[in-house]
Amino acid sequence: MVNNYFWDFDGTLFDTYPGMVNAFQKALQLQNVSVASEEIYQIMREKSVRQAIQLYSNMNPSLNVDKLKENYTNLEIKEQVNVKLFPGAEEVCEWVTNNGGHNFLLTHRDQSAIDMMNEKHVLNLFSDFVTANQKFPRKPNPASLNYLVEKNGVDLQTAAMIGDRELDIAAGHNAGMKGYLFDFDQMITTVEVPEKRVLKLIDLIEK
Incomplete structure (x- = not known):
């Protein structure tokens, strides 16, 4: 057994996915990048947050990756309530x-x-x-x-x-x-x- x-x-x-997705979407929006929550969810679900960061930084060269990580981390804590x-x-x-x-x-x-x-x-x-x-x-x-x-x-x-x-x-x-x-x-x-x-x-x- x-x-x-x-x-x-x-x-x-x-x-925890709803909070993770919301936080990531907001972190992208802080750098004027708009992505549908469904798309973010699929990437996080199938891969990981790290790979989502890598993907969107590759797609948007102007993204400040360190700032994206920092904003996501801070926002995610606030999103994970109850x-x-x-x-x-x-x-x-x-x-x-x-x-x-x-x-x-x-x-x-x-x-x-x-x-x-x-x-x-x-x-x-x-x-x-x-x-x-x-x-x-x-x-x-x-x-x-x-x-x-x-x-x-x-x-x-x-x-x-x-x-x-x-x-x-x-x-x-x-x-x-x-x-x-x-x-x-x-x-x-x-x-x-x-x-x-x-x-x-x-x-x-x-x-």
């Missing part, structure tokens, strides 16, 4: 712990991820976490996963990385564990083949 779950945060545990857990997230985490397993968090977000989890009273369901504050290489590099596995003595046969993008699946595979894709809007095409692909988190619960 897989009962050690390594969770991505943005787009997996918490639906962010909701995805339906089923808490139930799956409880199922994991009730079956003798552990939940771990692996996120590129900073301490704000921990604050949001604490606010929604789910932090107690997690045994350990890695955030941006710990300066590990970004996924799909498995260094942060390897750290959590070794520190907590996790059997890789019982472990899975759960995330909403291909890089999460690749990170899990690179660490020697399973990769589960949460493809809630069916937008992700992967080269890496996930052991599970679910539209609803609740479907992760093994009967």
